[in-house]
Amino acid sequence: MENFEFYSPARLIFGKGTENTIGQQLKPYAKKVLLHYGGGSIKKTGLYDRVVASLNEAGVAFVELGGVQPNPRLKLAQEGIDLCRRENVDLILAVGGGSVIDSAKCIAMGVCYDGDVWDMYQQGKAIEKALPVAVILTIPAAGSEASGDTVITNEDKALKYGYGSPKLRPLMSVMNPELFYTLPKNQVANGVTDMMSHVFERYFTNTKSVELTDGLCETVLRTIMHNAPRVLKNAEDYDAWCEIGFAGTVAHNGLVGCGRAQDWGCHNMEHELSAIYDVAHGAGLAVLTPAWMTYVWKDNPEMFVQFAVKVMGVDGSYREPEAIITEGIEKLRAFFTAIGQPATLTELGIGEDRLEEMARKATHECFGKEQPIGGLKKLYWQDVLAIYKLAL
């Protein structure tokens, strides 16, 4: 096990009716909040009205900024930063999924920074301060409700970059799984895929003697895979939604990756797809992950045997590891297909023409200083290109 720090201070407030307590919860921390949300679905479902009522009742003032898109845009966040400064906002309340939360974190640090907030994403600058962020989660997926990470798309440059700091971990996250009932099936599938990938990126490692976190990863993955078909079959299965929602948080609050070298190759490769083609992050991951596994497993076959047996339930002869591994990858592919995900880049409308450009961007090769991505196997731009091609 490697040395590590684990710090996950976000208070998770979980269960039926919890969103109606948001005003009381925020009162000790904020006089005026920015209510930040997406395309307006929270108005259709009545959530917006309940949140506003709760804030009013508690005497917490607010200004609002809606319009966050999937793959959240830098420009809107910059608008939010100006608004917060003008209005003396002291806390950002994100009501939505990962995109809204990531946008909120971008605003939260931008308000406290003198330059352009893109500096952080571009240069990885450390931040000294950020406004607190609170969350009401409407899409279980990104795990952003517990993490200190944010991913933003710079639409002018067609770049999608991530940034992380412990100072960006939300103060609190409210999760009522009933709010997930109205999600369209493709968003459910994308969310499930994303949270599985958050575990995969930590699970697949060359670090040895990480038995506890191996087991935690495996149980989170099995729980997600058992419950995803249940919520897709019955959108109002509260118990199954509880498992999915809670698993999505545990998948990304840092715990299951403690003491392990991590990978993040698939996430990095997928960000290029989303930046150029604006495909859903989950759909991109569903296509790339099995291709990545096929490309890299020979670098650590023992790890992939363990995955096949303990996560995918493959029951074969350990004397034929390749057969076990291949069956594990096939079963994962079949799972993604069963929840409605595409299996190829072609299905996503992506052809060969820009693969090389994306591979060079993913590894920063095109910026003159190549940084290989991935952990279990270091991926240079030629490797990334080969994986994209396997996924066609």
Place this chain on the structure above:
Amino acid sequence: MENFEFYSPARLIFGKGTENTIGQQLKPYAKKVLLHYGGGSIKKTGLYDRVVASLNEAGVAFVELGGVQPNPRLKLAQEGIDLCRRENVDLILAVGGGSVIDSAKCIAMGVCYDGDVWDMYQQGKAIEKALPVAVILTIPAAGSEASGDTVITNEDKALKYGYGSPKLRPLMSVMNPELFYTLPKNQVANGVTDMMSHVFERYFTNTKSVELTDGLCETVLRTIMHNAPRVLKNAEDYDAWCEIGFAGTVAHNGLVGCGRAQDWGCHNMEHELSAIYDVAHGAGLAVLTPAWMTYVWKDNPEMFVQFAVKVMGVDGSYREPEAIITEGIEKLRAFFTAIGQPATLTELGIGEDRLEEMARKATHECFGKEQPIGGLKKLYWQDVLAIYKLAL
């Protein structure tokens, strides 16, 4: 799944050499700390000198109070409270195991409270404030390094009571598994038993649809049971100690109990043994837990089948659940014996004479208002007495 809040803000700083950073870690939070420790083993091992050097180097002043005993005493904590007030201490640094940390928490809240700190334990009063507590862990066991709980023995009244508040969760906990190399084998066994019990108390529940936390509990238990014999065989097995140490924290930081009705019957029954006979908490738990299982399993046989199969690895016919359950309990008993724990109260030198007194105290029956203990099965004083007798 039941509604829940999960809040575990303690920063875990884990791995080799981490104790030498304590001065730097504390500097932003404290001008003067109380260095609180036990019987002086930290002086023999050189840990005391390293901690003092780190504090001096960072310019963090300190006063000290040693002498914490296992089953920590109220009187010493009261002495610590006076000392902290006199010296304007602003943070308590506990260097030790659960007893030292629990004593530190008692001091931390006592300093900020006008009356007698025993009020909290006796009456369960809510606290408004406490000094921050930091920890350097020397015994993986109690999980107190992540929890908001403290247990104190009032030696005048022969009462051992617990108290919990989110305000008592440590600010940070430093864990270098190398510090565990010098622990005597019986302390290792007691620590392992205690952390297993922290999971059991959460695992055994009648709450349904708690698949994720079921799985988390099971993987923590399997990890502990796999690695305990390894550290008992080779006291310097760093990898195995990492698993045990980290598992002890996860067992008690609240995560594995989220959304579940919990039990705590065995802990409550054991506190009576420790209060009267001053037996080690872990030894008491090792004796009582299998007896408790034997007494209660008929109230939820499905839960105990799951335990036998998924935790103890019993591979029998599901058409004979009683056989599976009995084998599971026997395997647990055998595990405790293998790590050197006693199997009966008799081995602990405890006879029949005070069992009824303890049963009436455990349930507060003797104070005129009986409060049954336990969750999976409510235990009245006659039930507790029956379990004590089964354990003779």
